Amino acid sequence: MRRIVIVGAGQAGMLLALGLQQHGYEITVVTERDADTIRTGRVLSNQCMFDNALRFERQQGLNFWDDRAPTVDGVAFRAAAGIQWESPLDNPGQSVDQRLKMSDWLTEFADRGGEIRLQRVGPDDLEELAREFELVLVAAGRGPQFAKLFARNDELSPFTEPQRAISLLYLKTTGQEYQGVAFALGPDGEFFHLPLLSVDGVRCGIYFSGIPGGPLDCWDVADAEDFFERAEKALQRHFPWLAPIMADAEPGGPLDFLTGRITPVVRDPVGTLDSGAKVLAMGDTAVTNDPIAGQGANMAAHCAAAYQKTILEQGDKPFDEQFMRLGFQRFWETGQHATRFSNDLLRPPPAHVLATLATAQQVPEVAHRFAQLFNDPTDYTGWLTDEQAAMHYIQEATAR
Ligand SMILES: Cc1cc2nc3c(=O)[nH]c(=O)nc-3n(C[C@H](O)[C@H](O)[C@H](O)COP(=O)(O)OP(=O)(O)OC[C@H]3O[C@@H](n4cnc5c(N)ncnc54)[C@H](O)[C@@H]3O)c2cc1C
Numbered sequence: 001m002r003r004i005v006i007v008g009a010g011q012a013g014m015l016l017a018l019g020l021q022q023h024g025y026e027i028t029v030v031t032e033r034d035a036d037t038i039r040t041g042r043v044l045s046n047q048c049m050f051d052n053a054l055r056f057e058r059q060q061g062l063n064f065w066d067d068r069a070p071t072v073d074g075v076a077f078r079a080a081a082g083i084q085w086e087s088p089l090d091n092p093g094q095s096v097d098q099r100l101k102m103s104d105w106l107t108e109f110a111d112r113g114g115e116i117r118l119q120r121v122g123p124d125d126l127e128e129l130a131r132e133f134e135l136v137l138v139a140a141g142r143g144p145q146f147a148k149l150f151a152r153n154d155e156l157s158p159f160t161e162p163q164r165a166i167s168l169l170y171l172k173t174t175g176q177e178y179q180g181v182a183f184a185l186g187p188d189g190e191f192f193h194l195p196l197l198s199v200d201g202v203r204c205g206i207y208f209s210g211i212p213g214g215p216l217d218c219w220d221v222a223d224a225e226d227f228f229e230r231a232e233k234a235l236q237r238h239f240p241w242l243a244p245i246m247a248d249a250e251p252g253g254p255l256d257f258l259t260g261r262i263t264p265v266v267r268d269p270v271g272t273l274d275s276g277a278k279v280l281a282m283g284d285t286a287v288t289n290d291p292i293a294g295q296g297a298n299m300a301a302h303c304a305a306a307y308q309k310t311i312l313e314q315g316d317k318p319f320d321e322q323f324m325r326l327g328f329q330r331f332w333e334t335g336q337h338a339t340r341f342s343n344d345l346l347r348p349p350p351a352h353v354l355a356t357l358a359t360a361q362q363v364p365e366v367a368h369r370f371a372q373l374f375n376d377p378t379d380y381t382g383w384l385t386d387e388q389a390a391m392h393y394i395q396e397a398t399a400r
Pocket of ligand 1: 007008009010011012013030031032033044045046047048049119120121122139140141142145166167168258282283284285291293294295296297298299300
């Protein structure tokens with residue numbers, strides 16, 4: 001069987017590793033942290049995944065947490081300016097703490113005979129891997145570590161700086177809050193919360209997204225308690241209608257908070273090593289979006305699905321550049337829309353998008369269509385990217 005190596009044990013890498021393993025491929029995962037270290041480490045993400053992405057995991061029997069994870073049943077939207085609506089999702093989403101998911105998946109992968117090498121891979125190590133394996137996939141997440149190898153696509157990357165100060169905290173709550181993604185929009189940034197299954201049970205993930213330099217860019221925190229106090233104040237000041245979720249809550253564990261900034265970037269997914277060998281990027285290593293639209297983990301799953309299909313179809317033929325570009329192209333059919341959706345949400349909404357959000361308050365069909373974008377962002381392009389189409393749709397939907 002063909003030998004394939006995947007660098008990185010995240011949503012993209014592990015899903016592909018386990019999927020290919022089930023098709024009899026001999027897979028090696030090279031990653032910097034073992035299952036226990038991941039499980040007991042710092043929180044990684046809010047990782048809300050929607051039905052289309054979850055379906056690929058379920059098809060492969062990799063949905064180990066369905067009986068314990070709370071469902072994400074809908075999307076609730078409220079702008080400080082007053083627009084407010086709520087819509088159920090056609091099928092529920094789900095958020096399983098990546099510390100739990102990846103440590104379980106790594107353990108399962110090893111139990112099924114997969115090889116795990118613990119190593120922090122640098123660009124130079126890839127040469128060695130390219131000599132040993134027929135295909136090298138780099139699924140090492142976001143950040144600059146492989147930026148030279150996978151060139152930035154300037155045309156598809158409108159930002160050169162982070163557009164938000166992001167921060168995340170898992171809370172122990174009474175569970176009385178909205179059981180979906182509650183999204184709040186204000187002049188200084190955004191906030192959302194959702195239920196999730198964490199390492200220690202069900203939690204509520206709260207997420208602030210502050211415009212850099214503004215009052216919601218305030219997450220230079222010492223610990224989870226400090227974060228909690230600032231979050232209480234920030235909610236009271238910016239999104240007071242959501243402040244009650246803090247009332248009977250307390251922070252989860254001491255490592256259940258995260259702060260940072262992400263520069264969105266689309267890269268050339270094919271990298272060429274000094275030897276001339278080609279390596280293929282996936283997940284955040286290929287396309288990193290700001291988490292504002294909750295698309296990264298979903299896209300990592302879609303990327304794994306597209307690459308798996310392309311690898312299976314390739315049979316015994318070489319994993320050449322043409323194969324790599326075909327795999328990425330298949331992913332990009334969905335990925336481009338998630339990227340556009342995410343990037344546009346970082347900019348002040350144009351009048352036709354505000355009009356759509358306002359109409360959603362009166363017309364459930366519009367609210368439903370907007371909510372479904374999180375599951376299927378392919379509907380975004382040609383609708384909310386097109387002022388005329390958006391205004392026409394508002395008229396039609398209102399008349400129905
Ligand atoms: C605060 C926050 C909230 C988010 N919320 C959501 C959300 O609600 N919904 C959603 O869909 N997405 C969300 N995302 C995005 C999502 O978490 C990522 O897009 C997704 O995890 C990307 O998966 P990945 O496998 O590409 O990378 P990662 O999950 O980053 O995995 C990379 C793996 O590679 C390993 N690694 C890294 N470097 C090396 C190296 N040099 N050598 C070996 N191993 C290495 C890491 O340890 C890790 O195992 C959020 C992100 C953040 C930060």
